[in-house]
Amino acid sequence: MEGITSQAASIDYFQLLTVQLQNQDPIDPVDQEGFINDLTQFSMLEGIEGLNASFGEFLKLGQLTQGVDLIGKTVDFHDPATGLTGSGTASEIFTVGNEIQVLVDGQTVGLDQITRIAENGA
Template identity: 35%
Template sequence: MAIQPINGISQTNNISNVNSALRQDDFIKLFMSQLKAQDPLEPVNNQDFLAQMAQFSLLESSRMSNQELSAVRQLVESTQGVSLIGKTAETISGGNSVMGEVISVGFNSSGTVVSLKSKDASGEDLYLNDVPVGNLSRIYK
């Protein structure tokens, strides 16, 4: 079984959506329905029920681990974003590479974002706001 790497927020959100869809109450309802619907002449083996309980426990443990890892990822990303203030960063905007100084860091539902202060072709200040940290291609001292 191949394990896919976590490349971005969208994958994490997809995983949390799947995990939040299945709760312990859902398993209990399914379990009780299965008990009610079983054939009294051929009841389900106790080992099968224990295996299902073990699988659910493993699923719940995996869900909790994913939540904790997501919190750690957000903390690391936040720390990384704050450490970028005052540094020069490069990103792509409008198909062009733009280099500018990181002047602020923000946090929104999609993750950590930065604002860059750069100069346009005429020498005027240009501000790029809400650039996701993941979109920065290079960081300079």
């Protein structure tokens, strides 16, 4: 069910519920307790999705803060594309999509590629 949001699932559920109510047997009506349980689960799912989004933003803010602390410091980094290790002074922090990037002596380096941090001259 990857990619399906609680909002999309709720819409599908209410469409199904509408059809079920329109075609219910008047002698054996649809169980309301089941509806309440389903609605409770959708509410919980929406709450969890909201928390996940908030946590993602909080994590990104923490990474930006960590990146700002690198500015002016000497960093070592590993470049997975070449397999080489580089070193230089971090001068900028920015985002590309959802990834935090650091500008190290003119080269863009992912925050997760940094292997060592030192004060300049250390």
